[in-house]
Amino acid sequence: MSAQPTTREHAALPLAQWPARDQQAWDAANRRPDFLEPGGHAAMWRPAMQRNAMGAYGRWLAWLLDQGIALADEAPMTRITPERFREYVAFLRAGRAPCTVVGYLSWFCMLCKAMFPNDDWRWLQQAHNNLKREARPTRDKRSRLVPAQELLQFGHELMEQAGGVLDEPSVTTTQPRQRVAAARDFRDGLMIALLALRPLRVTNFLGIAIGRHLRRSGDRVTLNFAGDETKTKRPIETPWPAELIPNLDRYLEHVRPILMAAKVSVDPARPPRPAGAILWVGQGGTPLTPGGLSKALQRHTTRRFGHYVNAHLFRDCLATTVSNEDPDHVRMAQHMLHHTKLGTTERSYILTDSRLALRRHHDLMAKLRRAARQRLRARAETTP
Missing domain, CATH: 1.10.150 (DNA polymerase; domain 1)
Known part of the structure; x- marks a missing residue:
């Protein structure tokens, strides 16, 4: 034994x-x-x-x-x-x-x-x-959805506020803790903005490596994942949002180095894993973990929206926003979420607002009625 x-x-x-x-x-x-x-x-x-x-x-x-x-x-x-x-x-x-x-x-x-x-x-x-x-959840996800454009705006606001703090000379020279906190907030704002526009699955999002997945060619930046790195076994190639390229540049040149160099207490028995080329890093230069991502999103989104918007919910938010705002192009949500079938997007991610759908239906019926009345008037005017 x-x-x-x-x-x-x-x-x-x-x-x-x-x-x-x-x-x-x-x-x-x-x-x-x-x-x-x-x-x-x-x-x-x-x-x-x-x-x-x-x-x-x-x-x-x-x-x-x-x-x-x-x-x-x-x-x-x-x-x-x-x-x-x-x-x-x-x-x-x-x-x-x-x-x-x-x-x-x-x-x-x-x-x-x-x-x-x-x-x-x-x-x-x-x-x-x-x-x-x-264990099927009884709570309706609709109450927790946030329009993708509001998530994007919130990410920009976080980066703007944190960038203002980092630009203050006194913070750079005499307030290292405030400087690190601002760098962390800038990172979180960039993550929120990117998730609002490119809601990758958590494994791929946190696994982004500079040079391997994040590639630059001239003014164009792309995210690339091989088929064996994705849930659907299909490769992903998607452009980094153009409006976030300046923010990415600042993060890589100034913000990420601050986080890499920040001091943290280390357990000698469990030394931290170096980040290497991983894009998202925590304080001390370790790769950001799923738990770290959850804490960051919970801290910011709860304060702003009154509830926690987790990373996976960003996918629901984007799909539903596309469906509500542009239902004629709902298939676009399928491609943005990298699903192999539209049915997966519609069944699991799109929670269309029934009030908005009803209003659109009423608008369509009113338009058809107006067109019918116009045809009747035109016919009456031409009839001798």
């Missing part, structure tokens, strides 16, 4: 501490295909998918350890029983939002089926489906 780990720094048990049979199953799931044999079920997953799935399974193993289960004494498949799964779901539900619980279990189910493809997981999949139906 292998020794059980006694202490853990994270909620999820890291791969190196998984029991040997679990590690072997994970290796088999990641086996690359060749001309003789098919690959493992997880072999073609993107790195982010693999990390999420490993985290979900590691969280399950950590919970089993906390229950006093000797992991090495049980085969991986026999550990996963309906009774334990029920208790595990109850544990996850304590202090977590329903959608968070369902997210954890989605990755857990995926990994179970990938690591142990010959086992019958129908009961687990059905349990997950039931939980997913229960």
Whole structure:
């Protein structure tokens, strides 16, 4: 029997501490295909998918350890029983939002089926489906939508205010903390403005690397992602908004270096990861994380709009704004969100204002009635 780990720094048990049979199953799931044999079920997953799935399974193993289960004494498949799964779901539900619980279990189910493809997981999949139906949000997203043009304007205002602070000589020389705070606000304003016009998915947005994804050719700046870097597996090439190029230049030349050079306390046991060419950086020069992006957006948007506009909601805001303001060109929203099908955009992102649609319908009917009356008058005038 292998020794059980006694202490853990994270909620999820890291791969190196998984029991040997679990590690072997994970290796088999990641086996690359060749001309003789098919690959493992997880072999073609993107790195982010693999990390999420490993985290979900590691969280399950950590919970089993906390229950006093000797992991090495049980085969991986026999550990996963309906009774334990029920208790595990109850544990996850304590202090977590329903959608968070369902997210954890989605990755857990995926990994179970990938690591142990010959086992019958129908009961687990059905349990997950039931939980997913229960967790469907009842709150209407319409109340949280903000027109894309208002988000863009807000981003410009943040950059203008922060730029004014950075331009003050006294801030540069005697107030380093205020200078760093202004640099952070300028970065946040640029992110909000860019998300309002180019609402990329969070993974791509935070992964933008200068020279690799962010490219400049003369006066033109573009964002480029290869197919294996996107959710839809299709490459993305989109121009950086022309109105934000001066702001980008200032961020790269002045603001980003301030954040890179800012002093932060560092845990020697966990040294920070250098940003390298990553566009969005935090204080101290580390890459901005999803948590950092969420905190920045929550701080600014809650103060301005009275509620939190998260990064993914920017996609809904843009699609709905296009649908409301220019319904004849709704397909444009599909291309701006980089969906393969218009139905995805319409089903999941467009929340058209019914009052606006009704007003447009009334305007159209009034126009048709006026045209009909004009035809009747013209006919009456020409009839002898």
